[in-house]
Structures are given as structure tokens and as C-alpha cells.
Amino acid sequence: MTPERFARITSMLNHRQPDLTVFMEQVHMQHNLAAIVRTADAMGINNVHATWDIDSSRISRNVASGSQKWVNVHSHDTVQDAVAALREQGMQIIATNLSATAIDFREVDYTKPTAIMMGQEKFGISDEALALADQDVIIPMVGMCQSLNVSVASAIIMSEAQRQRQIAGMYGQTCRLPEEEQHRILFEGGHP
Amino acid sequence: MTPERFARITSMLNHRQPDLTVFMEQVHMQHNLAAIVRTADAMGINNVHATWDIDSSRISRNVASGSQKWVNVHSHDTVQDAVAALREQGMQIIATNLSATAIDFREVDYTKPTAIMMGQEKFGISDEALALADQDVIIPMVGMCQSLNVSVASAIIMSEAQRQRQIAGMYGQTCRLPEEEQHRILFEGGHP
Numbered sequence: 001m002t003p004e005r006f007a008r009i010t011s012m013l014n015h016r017q018p019d020l021t022v023f024m025e026q027v028h029m030q031h032n033l034a035a036i037v038r039t040a041d042a043m044g045i046n047n048v049h050a051t052w053d054i055d056s057s058r059i060s061r062n063v064a065s066g067s068q069k070w071v072n073v074h075s076h077d078t079v080q081d082a083v084a085a086l087r088e089q090g091m092q093i094i095a096t097n098l099s100a101t102a103i104d105f106r107e108v109d110y111t112k113p114t115a116i117m118m119g120q121e122k123f124g125i126s127d128e129a130l131a132l133a134d135q136d137v138i139i140p141m142v143g144m145c146q147s148l149n150v151s152v153a154s155a156i157i158m159s160e161a162q163r164q165r166q167i168a169g170m171y172g173q174t175c176r177l178p179e180e181e182q183h184r185i186l187f188e189g190g191h192p
Numbered sequence: 193m194t195p196e197r198f199a200r201i202t203s204m205l206n207h208r209q210p211d212l213t214v215f216m217e218q219v220h221m222q223h224n225l226a227a228i229v230r231t232a233d234a235m236g237i238n239n240v241h242a243t244w245d246i247d248s249s250r251i252s253r254n255v256a257s258g259s260q261k262w263v264n265v266h267s268h269d270t271v272q273d274a275v276a277a278l279r280e281q282g283m284q285i286i287a288t289n290l291s292a293t294a295i296d297f298r299e300v301d302y303t304k305p306t307a308i309m310m311g312q313e314k315f316g317i318s319d320e321a322l323a324l325a326d327q328d329v330i331i332p333m334v335g336m337c338q339s340l341n342v343s344v345a346s347a348i349i350m351s352e353a354q355r356q357r358q359i360a361g362m363y364g365q366t367c368r369l370p371e372e373e374q375h376r377i378l379f380e381g382g383h384p
């Protein structure tokens with residue numbers, strides 16, 4: 001590995017936010033999945049979670065994991081399984097939902113361990129998933145369209161989380177990933 | 193027109209920001225164009241500008257204009273023409289550019305009349321266009337990917353502009369569009 005590449009990977013590792021994640025409930029369009037994983041990487045998010053619908057599962061899984069070898073895509077069979085895994089990590093679960101009771105997404109404290117739940121392109125987040133979340137949030141819209149594209153909505157929220165964590169000094173200090181994972185990534189990144 | 197629809201359109205009109213726009217230089221993927229126009233509408237942007245590359249012009253124009261009847265898509269033959277039109281409206285021109293000299297996108301004052309220039313998916317903004325802009329900005333990235341998806345990047349910047357303008361009280365007071373345009377939109381919106 002060249003010294004430049006070593007420095008690049010080390011810097012990336014020092015910015016990773018293991019306690020911030022995105023959970024995609026049955027998001028299935030390839031360009032949306034790819035864009036979400038790409039934005040996650042750029043914002044320092046190294047783990048994302050997903051459930052898949054029956055039809056799109058095979059293609060989608062490949063796209064999402066292939067598009068970004070630097071982000072782990074964790075697949076779950078059910079929403080319940082996914083939420084249980086996130087709870088085990090002490091995460092608050094924030095559901096993006098176009099409802100009248102949702103609060104403005106900027107009111108959430110994203111410096112806490114947080115999972116941002118995104119819904120399916122057509123139907124949004126399921127009632128089951130909503131019932132398991134701690135808080136519904138919405139990105140205010142003042143136009144005539146009913147919703148934003150899912151990769152756009154997730155990026156706007158990830159960017160707010162990044163802004164808050166930047167101010168809180170959570171980026172670039174020391175690596176917050178487990179030591180084994182650091183070593184694995186440095187090793188794999190050096191041998192592409 | 194029902195009273196509800198009249199109220200909806202009137203509220204939309206009162207949030208429109210005629211002095212904020214996006215200029216897409218040869219962005220050509222249909223899902224990106226559609227997502228950018230949709231986000232613009234949601235953030236109160238009623239005009240976007242574009243130049244097209246030779247191959248994709250016909251399809252792209254239709255997608256962009258068809259996807260959102262509430263946003264005007266202005267086509268220009270050259271970057272020079274587009275910039276001249278924006279300058280005539282007194283706009284500062286902010287180029288999104290992955291360069292070492294670009295400043296953080298949050299440092300810009302978006303309450304001023306502003307055009308946000310977005311680049312082509314593969315090649316980014318042309319040197320010609322960069323030379324015509326007032327300022328380069330970048331969305332900081334801390335991962336391994338080289339860039340964000342163009343619709344994602346534009347949404348993150350539009351959202352910051354919306355945040356600043358919201359604080360400045362530029363939304364929802366009175367309609368800032370020319371009276372003829374208000375009437376046209378109310379008329380057309382009532383007769384779909």
C-alpha cells in the first residue's frame with residue numbers, strides 16, 4: 001500500500017460514525033440504493049441496514065453491497081429483526097414519515113446513537129415499522145409534490161446529522177471502530 | 193376549483209422563491225433530472241435552468257418538464273446564454289465543484305439572489321462554466337467515494353438555502369411572483 005492510500009484510509013477510519021446508521025425498509029430501485037450507500041460513505045456512516053421485498057431481493061442486495069465496498073449492508077428478514085439489532089446497539093429509531101404528527105427533522109438530536117429509517121419508494125414506511133420507531137420526522141415541503149425521492153430525503157437528513165456531529169467534535173478525532181474492524185479494512189483496502 | 197385546492201395553490205405561491213434557482217449543466221440521467229426538479233418544487237424553487245448535451249436533449253427535456261408541471265425548466269443553448277440570463281436577474285452564481293479551492297457550501301449566503309450550478313454526472317462542471325461562476329463550493333466528504341450523486345448534492349444545498357431563508361423570514365409571507373404568473377398558475381392549477 002502506498003503511503004498516500006494508507007493516509008487516506010486512516011483518515012476515513014477516523015471519521016467513521018459507528019453509532020449512526022440508515023435502515024432502508026424495502027427500498028428497491030437500484031439507483032436509490034446506490035445513492036443512499038454512496039451518501040452514507042461520504043458522511044462517515046459505515047453500516048446500513050435493509051429489509052428487502054420478495055421480488056427485488058436478489059438484484060438489490062447485489063447492487064447495494066457492490067456499489068460501495070466501504071459500507072457494510074446488513075440484511076434482515078423482517079422489520080422486527082432489524083429493529084431488534086438496532087436496539088441492541090442502543091440506537092434511537094427515527095422514522096421518516098409524511099404524517100401530520102411528524103416533527104421537523106432538524107429538531108432531532110443526531111449526536112445520540114441513531115438509526116434513520118427510510119421507506120419504500122411507493123408505499124413509504126410500513127405501519128409495523130412506524131409502531132417500532134421512537135419518533136416520526138418530516139422534511140418540510142412547500143411545493144405541490146407529495147414527497148421527495150427517498151435517496152434525496154435520506155441525504156438531507158444524513159447531512160443534518162453530519163452538521164450536528166461536526167459541531168459536537170465527533171469527526172476525525174480518533175477511530176471509533178473496533179480494532180479488529182480497523183485492521184480488516186486497512187488490510188482489505190491495501191489489497192484491492 | 194375546490195376551496196382546498198385553491199388554498200393549497202395559494203400557500204405554494206406564497207412560498208415560492210423567484211430569486212433562488214438551480215442551473216444543471218448537461219445533467220442527463222432521467223432519474224436525476226426528475227429528482228432535482230421534484231426537490232426544487234418542495235423547497236419553493238419555481239425556476240430551474242439547464243443546458244443539454246446533444247445526445248440526451250430530446251428525452252431529457254421531456255422528462256424534466258413533464259415530471260413537474262409546477263416548476264419552469266428553462267433551456268439554454270450554451271452556458272454563456274444561461275449565465276447571461278441569470279446575471280440579468282442579479283443572481284450570484286455558485287458552482288458545485290470538487291476542487292481544493294472550493295469553500296464549504298454552508299459558508300455561502302443563500303438569502304441573496306442565487307443560482308446553484310450542478311455538473312454533469314460523469315465530468316462535472318465544465319471549465320467554461322466554472323470560469324463564469326462567482327464561487328466554488330463543496331459538500332465535505334469523509335469517505336472513500338469521490339463524489340455524491342448529483343441529485344443528492346443539489347438537494348443538500350437546496351436544503352441549506354431553505355434553512356437560511358426560513359430563518360430570514362423569506363417563506364410564506366406574501367407571494368413574490370409577478371402578478372401575471374400568479375394568475376396563470378392559479379388558472380392552470382384549477383383546470384388540470
Ligand SMILES: C[S@@+](CC[C@H](N)C(=O)[O-])C[C@H]1O[C@@H](n2cnc3c(N)ncnc32)[C@H](O)[C@@H]1O
Nearest residue numbers: 096118119121123124125138139147148150153
Ligand atoms: C417517495 S417516499 C414514499 C411516499 C409514500 N406515498 C408515503 O406516503 O410515505 C419514499 C420515502 O422517502 C422518504 N421521504 C420522502 N419525502 C420525505 C419528507 N418530506 N420527509 C421525510 N421523509 C421523506 C421517506 O422515507 C419515504 O418513506
Ligand SMILES: C[S@@+](CC[C@H](N)C(=O)[O-])C[C@H]1O[C@@H](n2cnc3c(N)ncnc32)[C@H](O)[C@@H]1O
Nearest residue numbers: 288310311313315316317330331339340342345
Ligand atoms: C458525480 S458528480 C461529477 C464528478 C466529476 N468526476 C467531477 O469531478 O466533478 C456530479 C455533480 O454532482 C455535484 N456534486 C457531487 N458531489 C459533490 C460534492 N461533494 N460537493 C459539491 N457538489 C457535488 C456537482 O455538481 C458535480 O458536478
